[in-house]
Amino acid sequence: MSEQATLGTAVVTGASAGLGKIYADRLARRGHDLLLVARRADLLEEVAASLRATYGVKVQTLAADLAAAGDLERVSKAVAADPSVTLLINNAGLSTLAPVALTTSAQLQSMLDVNINALAHLSHAALTAFKARNRGTLVNIGSVLGFYTLPISSIYSGTKAFVVAFTRGLQEEVAGTGVKVQLVLPAATATDIWELSGVPVSALAEGTVMQAEECVDAALAGLDLGEAITLPSVNDAALLTGFTDASAKLFGASQTSKPAARYLATA
Numbered sequence: 122m123s124e125q126a127t128l129g130t131a132v133v134t135g136a137s138a139g140l141g142k143i144y145a146d147r148l149a150r151r152g153h154d155l156l157l158v159a160r161r162a163d164l165l166e167e168v169a170a171s172l173r174a175t176y177g178v179k180v181q182t183l184a185a186d187l188a189a190a191g192d193l194e195r196v197s198k199a200v201a202a203d204p205s206v207t208l209l210i211n212n213a214g215l216s217t218l219a220p221v222a223l224t225t226s227a228q229l230q231s232m233l234d235v236n237i238n239a240l241a242h243l244s245h246a247a248l249t250a251f252k253a254r255n256r257g258t259l260v261n262i263g264s265v266l267g268f269y270t271l272p273i274s275s276i277y278s279g280t281k282a283f284v285v286a287f288t289r290g291l292q293e294e295v296a297g298t299g300v301k302v303q304l305v306l307p308a309a310t311a312t313d314i315w316e317l318s319g320v321p322v323s324a325l326a327e328g329t330v331m332q333a334e335e336c337v338d339a340a341l342a343g344l345d346l347g348e349a350i351t352l353p354s355v356n357d358a359a360l361l362t363g364f365t366d367a368s369a370k371l372f373g374a375s376q377t378s379k380p381a382a383r384y385l386a387t388a
C-alpha cells in the first residue's frame with residue numbers, strides 16, 4: 122500500500138501515562154503506526170508491547186526528557202525526518218499548582234520547558250514537514266486553565282495560554298491547505314497530573330472530573346468533526362463562539378490609534 126493510502130505514523134508525546142497513553146491506544150485502534158515519547162522507557166515499552174499485540178500496528182518508542190535540549194532536538198529530528206509521520210499529538214505536560222512564591226525555580230522552569238518550549242519546537246518540526254507535503258494533523262493539548270487563571274495556576278495557566286494563542290495562530294497559517302491543527306482544552310480529568318501537581322484529584326469538587334478515556338474519545342470525535350477548538354467537557358458550544366467573538370471584537374476595538382476618552386479626561 123502506498124504511504125498516501127495508509128494512516129501513517131502518529132507521534133504521541135507523554136504516552137507513558139494519562140491522556141497520552143489513551144491517545145496511543147485509540148490511534149493504534151484506528152490503524153495508525155505509532156512513535157511514543159516520554160521519559161519512562163519501561164512504561165513506554167509496556168504500552169508499546171500491549172498495542173503491538175492488540176492491534177498489530179508498528180510501535181516505536183523514544184525515551185526522551187522534553188525539558189532537556191538535546192533530547193528535544195532528537196525528538197524534533199525524528200518528527201521532521203520521518204515522512205510516514207502524519208499526526209503529532211503534543212500532549213506531554215505537567216503542572217505544579219501553588220502560588221508563585223511557593224513554587225521552586227525548578228518547578229517553574231520545567232513547566233516552561235515542557236508545556237511551552239517543547240510544544241513549540243515540536244509544532245515547528247511537524248508543521249514544516251506537513252506544509253511541505255500539504256498533509257498532516259497537529260493536535261496541541263492546552264487546558265481550560267489557558268483561558269482562566271486560579272490563584273494557584275498562574276504559571277501553569279500562563280503556559281497553557283501560550284498553547285492557546287500559539288495554536289490559534291497556527292490554525293490561521295494553515296487555513297486553506299491540506300494541513301489541520303486542532304486545539305484541545307480539557308478540564309479536570311482523572312490522571313496522575315493532579316497528584317504530581319500537589320493537588321490530589323480527591324480534593325476536586327464532586328462531578329467535575331472526567332475519565333481520561335472519555336476525554337480522549339471526545340477530543341478525537343472533535344477532530345473527526347473538523348473542530349478547530351475542542352472543549353471535551355463543555356456542553357454549550359455557543360459559549361466558545363461567544364468567547365472567540367468577544368476576543369476578536371476587543372482586538373478590533375483596540376485598533377483606533379488614539380487613547381480612549383477616559384484617559385484624556387484626566388490628562
Ligand SMILES: NC(=O)c1ccc[n+]([C@@H]2O[C@H](COP(=O)([O-])OP(=O)(O)OC[C@H]3O[C@@H](n4cnc5c(N)ncnc54)[C@H](OP(=O)(O)O)[C@@H]3O)[C@@H](O)[C@H]2O)c1
Nearest residue numbers: 135137138139140159160161187214264309310312313314
Ligand atoms: N488531567 C487533567 O486534568 C488535564 C486537564 C487539562 C489539560 N491537561 C493536559 O493534558 C496533557 C496530559 O496530561 P495528563 O493529565 O495525561 O498527565 P499525566 O498523567 O501526568 O501524564 C503526563 C505525561 O507527560 C509526560 N511528561 C511529563 N514531563 C515530561 C518530560 N519532561 N519529558 C517527556 N515527557 C514528559 C509523562 O511521561 P514521563 O513521566 O514518563 O516522562 C506522561 O506520559 C498535559 O499537557 C496536561 O497539561 C490535563
